Structures are given as structure tokens and as C-alpha cells.
Amino acid sequence: MKYIKILPLVFVVVISACSPSAEEAFNQAESEVRSVVLSSEDIEPNYSFDRFDTYKPENFQVTDENQHNVVFNDGDQPYVLFVNEFEEPNSKWFYNRIQDEGVYLRTIETDDAFAYIHAIEHDDQYEVHLGIGGIKMSTVTNLNQVEDDAKLMIEIISSVEQNEEDEDEDEDEDEEEE
Template identity: 35%
Template sequence: MRKGIGIKPIIFVLVFILLAGCSLKSEKEALKDTEEAAKQTFNSSEDIETNKKLENFSLYLPEDLSVKEATASNVILKNGDQTYIVFYNKLEGPTSKLNYKSAQRDEALLIKSFEDPEKFGYIRVLSSEDDKYELQVGIGGVKITTYTDKSSMDEDGKNLMKIARSIAETDENKEANTD
């Protein structure tokens, strides 16, 4: 009698591949989910408390992010290997469309704007190398960029919009705009 691999391990591998394939988002689904997450966060009436005071402005910083470097208008945030770049132009108020107009120059997989009487925001996603995506979120003079993958894109979009809102909506930062 020949000894073979057996049917059970083959069935197990096939079921695993099938389940793994079903749980992966398509690019189209990831973009749609990311747009919706950013839109909901932009439109949320929830107050976002800043929890990190820098020399020139304050912001909300999710628990898993840390400040690596900060200058007058730029902050580099880290979460493991992932880097987030925050740019804050105090001369541009929350309703400014300058960053959005600049973001439209590139070939985007997604570019969507959001607006209410107090602020103007957007989300942009560009294709990058190695199944990565450049994700940029902005509100007025605030622009935040990171590289992400399909599985994390919607959560990153939500967090970036939350950080951008915290900077754009904080009274302390608004008062700095009037100097």
C-alpha cells in the first residue's frame, strides 16, 4: 500500500484558501469603505479632545501613535513601521480649499470632498508600490498623509480625519490663526 498525503490535509488547505480569499476586500470595496469612514468622521458631531500639545498647536493623537519629530508646521507620527506626516498651515482656515486643489493634480483612485458651514475636508487615495496606497486626508490648512494597505485603509482614513478635525476645530489652534 502506498502512503499518500491523505484527503484531510488537502481539504483543510482548500477550505483555508477559500476562507482567506473571501475575507479579502477588493480595491473597490476598500476605497468605498474608506470614503464612508472619512465622511462619517468628518460629519460627526462628536467633540474631539486634543491630548497632545506641541509647541505650535495641539492635536488628538490615537493611543497607538507617537510623535517622532515636530517642527512649527510639520509633525511626523509613527505606529511601528507606519509613518504619518502631518502638515498644518496656520494661515489657511478650516474652510480653505488650497490643499484639496493641490491634491487634485495627481491621478487619484479616490478623491472626495466634504463640506459643512465650519470646515472643508477631503480624502484622496493614490496607488503606490507593493500593494500599498498613499492616503491623504485634509481639512482646511491641515493635511495628513500615510501609506496603507487595503485591509487598514478605512481605519487609517477614519483616524487621519479625526486627527485633522482635532487640529482644525480646536479653539486654541483657531485663535493662533488670527495672530
């Protein structure tokens, strides 16, 4: 009878020992982000929207989109992509709008890009934001998934290519207004 009472406690201790701490999980996520940002390999877009193309993981579904935002879903988990086409990859536009440093905030800067990873804790979940310049992606995840989610999000962000046709149309519209 004693063993039956102790068994749940042992299970909790074993599970806790196997789970990463928040710092470990986010350091691993940052490592994934850093690896993609510093990589010379391009991630090829495989999905087109009106104003940009991007890499879309096979299991992601597009559930909503407008001119600058796309909502992807992987099962019940939403991922929101924001694209500000007027900001360069080295822009700090999204980063400068962070109001709450949360539980994790790190930056990665190269000659060509400014990237960041930011997390805010909400109970047992984490709101995670990744960005490079004027492109940002967010999701809500848990510690066991944060590394994989960060890798997916930075791959999507890194792959975004503005559609030149839309840029030409914008220039044409600007010329017509003058």
C-alpha cells in the same frame, strides 16, 4: 497527495474572498471620514506642540516635528500631519495641489469645512491623504487597514486647535514690522 497541492490554492481563494476590494475599502474609509466631518461632537486634543494642539492616539509616538509638520509612528507605520495655519477649514488649498487623482478621490463639503480623501496605489500598498482645509494627514497602508487608518487620521485632523498665544505673537510680530 492531490489535497496537499490544492490546499494552498483553497487558502488563497478563501483569503481573497475575505479581503475587501479597493472600492469597498475606500468607500468604508470615506464613510468613517464623512461621519467625523459631519459630527457635532468635538474631538479633544490631548497633546501640545508649539503652534497647535491635537488628539494623539495612545499608541502613536511623535518621531519628528517642526513648526508645521509632525511625524507620528504607530510601530513601523508613519503618519505625517501637515498644518497650514493660514488656511481656514473650508479652504481647498491642499486639495487643489493634488496632481494625480489616483485610485480614489472624494470630497465632503459642509458650510464650515471642505474635506477630502485621496489614495494612490503603489503595488500592494496605498498612499492615503485626508484633509480638512489647511490641515492634511498622510500614511501608507493596505486595504485591510485603510478604514481604521482613515478614522484615526480624520480624528487627529479634526482635533487640531491653533494655539492662541502663537497667533497673538504673530500679530505682535506683524505690528513690529510695520
